[in-house]
Amino acid sequence: MRAALALALHSVWNRRGTALLTACSIALSVALLWGVLQVREGARNGFAATVSGVDLIVGPRTGPLNLLLYSIFHAGEPTSSVSRASFELVARHPDVAWALPLALGDSHRGYRVLGTTPEYFLHYRYGRRQALVLAEGRAFAEHGELVIGASVARALGYRPGTEAVLAHGLGEGSFAEHEDRFRVVGVLAPTGTPLDRLILADLDDLAHLHGATQSASLTAFLVGMKERPTLLTMQRALNEYRGEALTAIIPGVALNDLWRLVGVADRAMLAIALCVLLAGLIGMTSTLLAALQARRRELAILRSVGARPLDLLGLLTLEAGTLSLAGALMGLLGGRLIIALLATPLESRLGLLLEPSLLDATSAAILCGVTAAGLLAGLLPGVSAYRRSLADGLSMRT
Amino acid sequence: MDEGAIEIRQLRFGWKPGECLLSIEAFTVGRGERVFLHGPSGSGKSSLLGLVGGVLLPQAGEVRVLGQAWGELPASRRDRFRGDHIGFLFQQFNLLPYLGLLDNVLLPVRYSRLRRQRCEEAPAIEAKRLLAALGLEGEALLSRPVAELSVGQQQRVAAARALLGRPELVVADEPTSALDEEAREAFLSLLMQRCRDSGAALLFVSHDRRLAEGFDREVALSALTAAPGGVQS
Structure with missing residues (x-):
């Protein structure tokens, strides 16, 4: 597995142009998802903060x-x-x-x-x-x-x-x-x-x-x-x-009831953000799949030096995981940057209280979730590489 | 261990059941023997290489490498056995574009512990020694992206990879066809020497009979196979 990871990193780096674009599309969707979660949290907090100290x-x-x-x-x-x-x-x-x-x-x-x-x-x-x-x-x-x-x-x-x-x-x-x-x-x-x-x-x-x-x-x-x-x-x-x-x-209780009513809109926003993330992952999968045709020689070379088809599946899956992890990190950092720039006007004009910490549970969950989803999405090109390498063997047909 | 490097008996192979593309009664390559296998393109060479490498299995008969029949091993053991005992050398594009020159040579030891152990020194040093013996020396050259190497240089890197860790068998599939005549001869003699040094058997497949000089034996694929025409590459 360590061999596969090193190869995957080299391979991604070799295609850094496409890789960067792919990671960016995931970064954008992660930033959106994180932003929606932040705004949701902020809106809820702001909502609850409308009145306090009143019994x-x-x-x-x-x-x-x-x-x-x-x-x-x-x-x-x-x-x-x-x-x-x-x-x-x-x-x-x-x-x-x-x-x-x-x-x-x-x-x-x-x-x-x-x-x-x-x-x-x-x-x-x-x-x-x-x-x-x-x-x-x-x-x-x-x-x-x-x-x-x-x-x-x-x-x-x-x-x-x-x-x-x-x-x-x-x-x-x-x-x-x-x-x-x-x-x-x-x-x-x-x-x-x-x-x-x-x-x-x-x-x-x-x-x-x-x-x-x-x-x-x-x-x-x-x-x-x-x-x-x-x-x-x-x-x-x-x-x-x-x-x-x-x-x-009691204001708190009534605010909660009201929030549940208003919360429909914010669940819709969350659903949209998740769809965008899905689109980003599908984009990555299709990029990897499309590149596979050109990589058949590479797969044959790896087979010839003793790589199992399973190693090739691992290679492609790890590439997808690497791209997703990089995208998620970029998205979370970018999202923070944007919110840091917008925090003051958002709070005073819209009453949105946004104060993301550097690492919170939400970000950790997004990071793990997106990477896991990326690995899962990478199974598709991975299985394809597995099957191709079984069919192609060592022959260098292109 | 006096089994041959390759032993093929009563082999029959086709891509579909009932189809017979390749039929070989008997073919043996002895240990340390250098055999030139002549076959025009489209004579079933690729299938034969797949069978020798244990990537394809015959419908009937058996292929043994170093006494081990491929058919007796489960798929993942076949991959390991191939990585441990066989070095492959292809026509062209032998190198992974995203790895450095040295990392390309070191590829087999990523997958084969046996070949790492067989290196007398650290694999990287051994690899540099092999490259030097094949005429590739100097930090400037070694640090160049492999895509910037000439075809001749690329083939020599691939040869170093096939020889690293002393596999008992080197299988070369038209490794010189992309080279000009001068480079072809230089490459061939280097390859032969290095195989002799490491004691590896060499199965060299080519359509160009002029290259057969210097081999222990020359065999025509058409003489081995009794299959009816229309053989697929």
Whole structure:
């Protein structure tokens, strides 16, 4: 076998032009596969990182996914609301560390406005329990003040000091613009979460627009417990609360459910990447098979010096394995290079958290899997060489 | 061990059952004997070489090399036996293009432990000695890619490979047909000398009877085979 491996390496090196192209096609497909796995991992992490440090999301009686979508992803419309009284009740509960009210319903040039309290900046966490950071300015504190997300600031070109008119309802040029002018006082640093596309304002400030001194109803509220063990008790108590029909969900659980729903697309991507890898391996096999015709003399020479047909099978299989291993290594290194170059824009713009380590289990699995698949694919030209050498023997017919 | 290098008895061979391309009543090459086998192209030479090399088996009769009948060995043992005891030399393109000159000569010892053991010194040194005896010397020449060698040089490299590790039998199939006349004679005399040195029997197959001079014996393939015409190469 050692003789065969040395021969295989020499033989591949001798055909390094074609070999490089073949290895490149495998490298590309490996890079794609690895990239898809990374993006998948990143998307899942980013998804799970949308909100952290929040123990419960409480809203009106509705489905958990629906509540998660409109309270955290700001997608879809809340169907009903929660009373301020219920919020106060929970907020004052001895086991509760903090509660943040959320009120959606206004917008500015297509961006949603979230009414909440300044404590939002204190308690809200995303990613790995990262706190919100203001890139510019400060949190809202007084009448008519806004804090905008990073994407809003970039898209509209707003900075602290810019004035904005809020509209009731959603969408660009929404009907019924409010009269009061608001002023941007702070811009959030990019988080890679839906928060980037949000405008934050004081809850009661927004209520003024609607002619009330204090908002009587909320879209939902977020709860942080003092002690984690009390979480389930609180969740059950809220779900069974008789004063109002409420839904309390644990964000992590609901995020998982949602991910399972979204995961179909990413399984499709994985399937495509695997197909591309298959195409790369088939390409390599056909290259080796095509070259075999020209190598019949070589096979006869090897037979004449005592190589068994099995040795020739081994030779061709090892060549395929060598090409696959080289391709996989190139692909994994190339993939890392590309992601290293793109990591920052990917994280801040798409919220994709990609941080590949130099050698992780995924890469090791790809490396072994692709090499094994290559060896397996090499059996085809290998068996062909075996059969040819049996038929040709020592004759040098070409 | 006074068996001949090659012994063929009542051999019948065809590619398909019932077909008979080659039929040889008896043919022997003694140990250390140098035999010139004359056969025009298309006279069944390739089949005969396959039979002598144990790559093909006859439908009837037997082929023995050094007393060992090929038919008595399982396929993988036949490959090892061939590598251990026979050096082959073909018409042209004898070398693997992806191996260096020296590695091409050393090819048999990759597969045959016996031939490695029979080298008096390290195989690489032995190979260089053989190459020098065949007129190939100098680091510059030895490090050249084999594709850049002249045909005559390539054939001498192939001869060194066939002789390395002292196989008892060297089988040469038209090794000079691609050489010009001068090179042909020089090559032939070198090959004969080296076979004499190592005590190897030489079966030299060619269509060119002018080369028969200097051999112990000349045999015509047509005199051996009683097969009806239409013999396949």
